[in-house]
Amino acid sequence: MATPDEKKIKADKRLREIMTEYYIEAKTPKEQTGKKIAWITSGGPVEPLHAMDVIPIYPENYGAMCGAAKMSTELCEKAEEMGYSSDLCSYARGDIASAAVNGGPIGGLPEPDMLICCNNICGTVLKWYQVLARYFDVPLFVLDTPVCHTGYEKETDIYVRHQIGEYVAFLEAVCGRSFDYDRMDEVGTLSVKAQKLWQKVLDTTVNKPAPMTCFDAFFHLAMIVTLRGTQTAVDYYELLLEEMNDRICKGISKVEPERYRLIWDNLPVWYKMRWFSDKFGAHNAGFVADTYTSGWCGTLPYLDENDFLGSMAESYTRIFLNTGIDHMADNIVKMVEKYDADGVVFHSNRSCKPYSFGQYDIQRIVGEKTGTPCLMIEADMCDERKFSETQVETRIDAFIEML
Amino acid sequence: MKDVLDRFEEVAENPQTCAFEWKKETGRPVVGTFCSYAPEEIIYAAGALPYRMLGTGGAKGYSDAYLQSYCCSVVKNTLDDLLSGELDFLDGAVFPHTCDSVQRLSDIFRLNMKNSFHLDAVLPAKLDTPSAAHYMKSVLERLAGDLEERLDTRVTKQDLTDAVLVFNRIRNGLRTLADAGMDNRINITAGELHTISRGVTAMDPAEAADLLDRLCTFIQPKAEPGSGPSKRIGLTGSVCGVPSVYETIEQAGGRVVLDDFCTTERYTDFAVDESADPLPAIAARYLKKADCPCKHSSLYSRGERIVEKAEKRGVKGVIFLLLKFCDPHAFDYPYIRDMLELKGIKSMVFELDDEQSVHAQFRTRCEAFMEML
Numbered sequence: 001m002a003t004p005d006e007k008k009i010k011a012d013k014r015l016r017e018i019m020t021e022y023y024i025e026a027k028t029p030k031e032q033t034g035k036k037i038a039w040i041t042s043g044g045p046v047e048p049l050h051a052m053d054v055i056p057i058y059p060e061n062y063g064a065m066c067g068a069a070k071m072s073t074e075l076c077e078k079a080e081e082m083g084y085s086s087d088l089c090s091y092a093r094g095d096i097a098s099a100a101v102n103g104g105p106i107g108g109l110p111e112p113d114m115l116i117c118c119n120n121i122c123g124t125v126l127k128w129y130q131v132l133a134r135y136f137d138v139p140l141f142v143l144d145t146p147v148c149h150t151g152y153e154k155e156t157d158i159y160v161r162h163q164i165g166e167y168v169a170f171l172e173a174v175c176g177r178s179f180d181y182d183r184m185d186e187v188g189t190l191s192v193k194a195q196k197l198w199q200k201v202l203d204t205t206v207n208k209p210a211p212m213t214c215f216d217a218f219f220h221l222a223m224i225v226t227l228r229g230t231q232t233a234v235d236y237y238e239l240l241l242e243e244m245n246d247r248i249c250k251g252i253s254k255v256e257p258e259r260y261r262l263i264w265d266n267l268p269v270w271y272k273m274r275w276f277s278d279k280f281g282a283h284n285a286g287f288v289a290d291t292y293t294s295g296w297c298g299t300l301p302y303l304d305e306n307d308f309l310g311s312m313a314e315s316y317t318r319i320f321l322n323t324g325i326d327h328m329a330d331n332i333v334k335m336v337e338k339y340d341a342d343g344v345v346f347h348s349n350r351s352c353k354p355y356s357f358g359q360y361d362i363q364r365i366v367g368e369k370t371g372t373p374c375l376m377i378e379a380d381m382c383d384e385r386k387f388s389e390t391q392v393e394t395r396i397d398a399f400i401e402m403l
Numbered sequence: 404m405k406d407v408l409d410r411f412e413e414v415a416e417n418p419q420t421c422a423f424e425w426k427k428e429t430g431r432p433v434v435g436t437f438c439s440y441a442p443e444e445i446i447y448a449a450g451a452l453p454y455r456m457l458g459t460g461g462a463k464g465y466s467d468a469y470l471q472s473y474c475c476s477v478v479k480n481t482l483d484d485l486l487s488g489e490l491d492f493l494d495g496a497v498f499p500h501t502c503d504s505v506q507r508l509s510d511i512f513r514l515n516m517k518n519s520f521h522l523d524a525v526l527p528a529k530l531d532t533p534s535a536a537h538y539m540k541s542v543l544e545r546l547a548g549d550l551e552e553r554l555d556t557r558v559t560k561q562d563l564t565d566a567v568l569v570f571n572r573i574r575n576g577l578r579t580l581a582d583a584g585m586d587n588r589i590n591i592t593a594g595e596l597h598t599i600s601r602g603v604t605a606m607d608p609a610e611a612a613d614l615l616d617r618l619c620t621f622i623q624p625k626a627e628p629g630s631g632p633s634k635r636i637g638l639t640g641s642v643c644g645v646p647s648v649y650e651t652i653e654q655a656g657g658r659v660v661l662d663d664f665c666t667t668e669r670y671t672d673f674a675v676d677e678s679a680d681p682l683p684a685i686a687a688r689y690l691k692k693a694d695c696p697c698k699h700s701s702l703y704s705r706g707e708r709i710v711e712k713a714e715k716r717g718v719k720g721v722i723f724l725l726l727k728f729c730d731p732h733a734f735d736y737p738y739i740r741d742m743l744e745l746k747g748i749k750s751m752v753f754e755l756d757d758e759q760s761v762h763a764q765f766r767t768r769c770e771a772f773m774e775m776l
C-alpha cells in the first residue's frame with residue numbers, strides 16, 4: 001500500500017505555480033506587460049493568440065475555479081438578480097455576474113481587449129459572448145463551426161477555412177500589426193506536441209491499477225486548455241508523464257485495491273469532486289477515463305503538424321461535442337474497450353444541454369454494444385443548489401451492487 | 404369569412420390528421436420541419452408538404468426516457484409526438500440548425516425515426532459575413548440535392564420559383580392580416596389570428612395562400628373607431644410554437660400590436676426576392692429577416708428591432724414570454740428589457756412551463772400588468 005504522501009501527484013505543485021504565474025501576468029496592468037487580453041471559449045482556437053502574444057483568458061476555466069472554491073452559487077444568484085434565468089449554464093451565469101462585481105477567488109478576471117467565441121462546444125457561448133461584448137464594448141470574433149451530425153462536409157470546410165483567415169485579419173486589426181506566420185508555425189508545433197503528450201498522460205490509465213483518476217485529469221487539464229501552444233505546457237506534460245510512468249513502475253494508484261474501473265461522461269461536478277472521489281473510492285471504484293478531458297486531444301487525427309493553420313478548420317470543427325450523439329456513443333464504446341472499464345457514469349448536467357441531451361440514447365448504445373452497466377446522475381457542474389447528495393448517494397450504492 | 408376561418412380552425416386543431424389526409428388525397432410525401440429558418444420553399448418545390456412540427460402537447464411522457472426534465476416543452480412535445488407514433492405519416496424530416504436543444508433533438512430523431520428519412524440543414528449561426536452568406540447558399544443547395552435523392556424527384560428552377568411565389572403570398576397574407584387586426588381594420592380577434600398561424604403550418608401552401616387572400620378582401624381601408632381593448636401590448640420572447648395566450652391578453656384589456664414570435668413576425672418578415680435566382684434568394688432572405696436569438700447578426704439587432712417597432716406602433720407595455728429551459732431567449736431578455744426601459748416602455752416577464760397549457764397565473768399577472776400601464 002502506498003502512503004498518502006506517495007499517492008499525491010507531485011506535479012500538482014508545479015501546475016499550481018504555473019497557473020498562479022499565468023494569472024498574475026494576466027492581472028498585471030497592461031501598460032507593464034504590453035500585452036493585450038482576449039477572453040476565449042474553451043473550445044476556441046488559442047494558438048493564433050499565442051502567436052500574437054495575446055494573453056488568453058478562459059472564463060470557463062475561471063468558472064471551474066469558482067465552482068471548486070464553492071463560490072459559483074453566489075455568483076449565479078447575482079446573475080439571476082440581473083434577470084438571467086436560473087436554468088442557464090452556470091459558467092455563463094457565474095462569469096456574467098463576476099464581470100459585473102469582480103467576484104470569484106481572484107477577484108474577477110482582467111478586462112478583455114477582445115472576445116473570441118467558437119461555437120464548437122455549444123450555442124450558449126454565442127449568447128454569453130454577446131452579453132460580454134455589450135458589457136465590455138470590445139470587438140467580438142465569432143468562429144462559427146457547423147455541427148457535424150454525421151460527417152464533415154465540403155462546404156463546412158470552405159466556410160470554416162475562410163473564417164480562419166478572417167480570424168487572422170481580426171487579430172491584425174485589434175493588435176495593430178501583421179500576423180506572425182513564422183511564430184504561428186512554432187506555436188502550432190508546440191500545440192501538437194502538448195496534445196500528444198496529454199493523450200499519452202491520459203493513456204497511462206490503461207495500466208492496472210491506473211496511476212491517476214479522472215479527478216486528477218480534470219485538474220491537470222487546465223494547462224492544455226489555456227497554455228497549449230507554449231513551451232511551458234510541453235515541459236509540464238513531459239514532467240507529468242514521467243511521473244505517471246514512475247507511478248506505474250512502482251504500482252502506485254489512487255484507488256487501492258482498484259476493483260472497479262469506471263468511465264465518467266460530461267463535465268465534473270466541481271464543488272463535489274472530493275465527495276465523488278471518496279464515495280466511489282470507498283467501494284474501490286476509480287474513474288480511469290472520461291469523455292471531457294480527452295476532448296482537448298481528440299482531434300489530433302485531423303491536425304497537420306506541418307500546416308497547423310491550414311488544418312485548424314477541420315480539427316476545431318470536429319471536436320466530439322460538435323458531432324452527433326451516435327458518434328459520441330462510439331467514443332465511449334471505444335473507451336470502455338481501451339480502458340477495460342466495468343461501468344460508465346453519466347453526469348446529466350443541467351448546465352450543459354448539448355453534452356447532456358442524447359445521453360439516454362448514448363447510454364442505450366453503450367449498454368447494447370458493451371454490456372457495461374451505466375449510471376445516470378443528475379447535477380450541475382457549478383450550481384450547488386441543483387445537487388441532491390442523498391439521492392445521488394443512493395443511486396451510486398445501487399450501481400456499485402450491479403458491477 | 405366564416406368558412407375560411409372554420410377551415411383554418413379545422414387544421415389548427417388537428418394538424419396531423421389534416422396533413423395525413425392531404426397525403427392520402429394527393430399521394431405526395433409530407434416532410435416534417437422545425438423553426439422559422441426551415442427551407443419550406445425547397446421542400447415544397449420537391450413536391451412535398453412541409454409540415455411544421457410544433458408538438459401537440461398533452462405531456463404524453465414518452466420522451467422522458469429520451470430527454471431530461473430540463474428540456475423545453477417544444478422539443479419534448481415534438482419528440483413525444485414522434486415516439487407515440489403520431490408522426491408516422493411523415494416521409495422524412497429536415498432539421499435546420501438552431502439551438503442546442505434542437506441540435507440534439509435532431510440526433511434523437513435520426514436514431515429513432517422509423518421508415519423515413521432524416522436530413523440536417525446545418526445553417527450558419529452567423530448571418531453577418533460574406534462567407535456565412537456563401538455557406539448558407541451551399542447548405543441549401545446540398546439540401547435541395549438531398550431531397551431530390553430521397554424523394555426521387557427533380558427540383559427545377561421553375562419549381563423553386565413557383566414555391567417562392569406561394570410562400571411569399573402566405574407570409575404577406577399573414578402580415579397583412581396581422582397589421583389589419585392590430586389597427587382594427589378587420590373583424591378578427593387575436594385568438595383567431597393565432598388559429599390562422601397554426602393552421603398554415605400543416606396545410607397545403609397553395610390552399611393557405613388562397614384562403615389568406617380571401618380573408619384579406621375583408622380588410623377595411625379605415626379603422627373601426629373605439630372598438631376593442633385599448634392597452635397596446637407587444638409580445639416577444641421564446642415560444643417556437645404558437646402559444647395560446649392571445650385571448651387571455653385580450654380579456655385582460657390588452658391589444659397585441661407587436662408580435663415577435665417564431666411563428667408570427669419572425670416567420671412572416673421579409674419576402675424572398677421574386678426576380679432573383681430562387682435558391683440564392685431564399686438564402687438571402689434568411690440573412691435579412693427578423694433574426695432569431697440563436698443567430699448572430701449584430702449585438703443589438705433584436706433589441707433595436709423590437710424597440711423600433713414598439714415605438715412605431717405605440718406599444719405601452721411589452722410582455723416577455725420565456726419558455727422554461729429556452730436558453731437563447733433567456734440570454735436576450737435582460738438587454739432587451741433594459742433597452743425598452745430606456746425608452747420608457749414597461750415590460751413584464753412570464754415564464755411558461757409548457758406553451759400548450761398556459762397557466763391561470765398568467766391571467767392574474769396580465770391583469771396586474773394592464774392595470775399598471
Ligand code: SF4
Binds near residue numbers: 089091092122351353
Ligand atoms: S458547460 Fe456546456 S453550455 Fe456551458 S459553456 Fe460549456 S459547453 Fe456551453
Ligand code: SF4
Binds near residue numbers: 502
Ligand atoms: S423554445 Fe428555445 S430551446 Fe426550445 S426549441 Fe425553441 S429556441 Fe430551442
